[in-house]
Amino acid sequence: MADLEKALEKQVSRRSFLKTTGIGLGVAAGALVLGTGVVGAQTTQAPGAVPEAALPYVELDPEDARLRGHAAYWKAGCSYGPFYAVVSMLREKVGGPYNQIPLRMLGYGRGGVANWGTICGALNGAAAAINLVAPDADTNKLVSELVGWYTGFAFPSKEANAIGVAGGFKYDEKPYPKLELVTSVSDSPLCHASNAKWIAKSGFLLPTNERKERCARLTGDVAAKAVELLNAWKAGKFVATFKVDDQTASCLSCHAEDQEGKMACVSCHEPH
């Protein structure tokens, strides 16, 4: 550590160090809320640890999130995308603790968690970013709304298609297919269903660049929607609107307590 310190002192003054990393905020605030994230008596309550509370949020630009999410998809996948989009903007606008959160940590969500086809990775990455800035109860409401919106939305959005056709995804470092893509509604938050439906409609198979571009635009769309929801929430104007469909509501009238979830029942089960 001594050598690292010396190297560090040559590079940055203490003041600029604290400003850039924001670690002073973390430590000072941490001193006030010590131990709130620590379970049990035998675990260490590190005095320099980041506070276990929602981090500061400021209004962000959904259109910038759309561009960043799209570019980040092509870099490290669908789940990295919205997490990168939101956290990279918060690094620029807030800095501090966001600089110490590895952007790559949501990469595992790609393809519905390591290509298992479960939760859409874009939803997973966006949800993690929401959790960083919102307290737990608000996180649940915002994430549930985002997931519900996703299940009924025709991806990719007309905004993403328009940007794509015009070659306007400005952050991208390599070429991407610039055609107009057909849209599909997944009726499900699962990567498996979302991809299968779009592939059936478009004719572009999973390994094609067109299918990947569809998921890149979807990733941008989910990042933009997450930012819209967070902006509304920050302004005190967030209202949850998602409701399960009538068929599912009918199922849940008997099956509220013998399962967990809000996915459309008849996607997998026969009605009875």
Added chain:
Amino acid sequence: MADLEKALEKQVSRRSFLKTTGIGLGVAAGALVLGTGVVGAQTTQAPGAVPEAALPYVELDPEDARLRGHAAYWKAGCSYGPFYAVVSMLREKVGGPYNQIPLRMLGYGRGGVANWGTICGALNGAAAAINLVAPDADTNKLVSELVGWYTGFAFPSKEANAIGVAGGFKYDEKPYPKLELVTSVSDSPLCHASNAKWIAKSGFLLPTNERKERCARLTGDVAAKAVELLNAWKAGKFVATFKVDDQTASCLSCHAEDQEGKMACVSCHEPH
């Protein structure tokens, strides 16, 4: 920031500050890998940001992970559980960058992502922890193996049941049901299926403390398994063993490219 700095200087010396937060490591290392996590030309490459590379891993105790995961479930849910378990141990054994990663950020995964019933939250939280310590390609292999193992495992494990019956979950701060719990195999990585199958077998409905205790023990089991996989990987001994079942393999022989995923097909689809 000036006031925060003054407050900070009263609390900790520069040396102990750097040691505890580990931020010196992040900055010094960050200087070597500037910008690796940043997409595009218009984004800021913060010089004090944590490096976008896998963080250091040291061998951890799976049995301690089981206890921490269980306790953390009762604090903030199934997805928080394994993430807390692994990262809190790494804070103690490695410190540094782990102190700056909010433990609460995986909470959103509860109940299969904000109670939607998609990916089991314990898998989601464990996968995020794996992503922190393993490069992307290794993360995909490790997470896929963890998910595959989960789909065929009878939860809760005999180890977790034995600890539970003996009242040995030492980190827990409040009482938990101490009975022997029946086990079930989910045949799926989804919270919805995992809970529905256990509820059908046990007769304990979703809101009961017994069902929650089942998920708490499962959370501990997933945390322990994640640590076992990481230890093997760190020792250069990890070998992926999961294979999809014969029926699913047969489906995939035609459907490898028109969908994404490894979930058992006949859970939702009729064979044809």
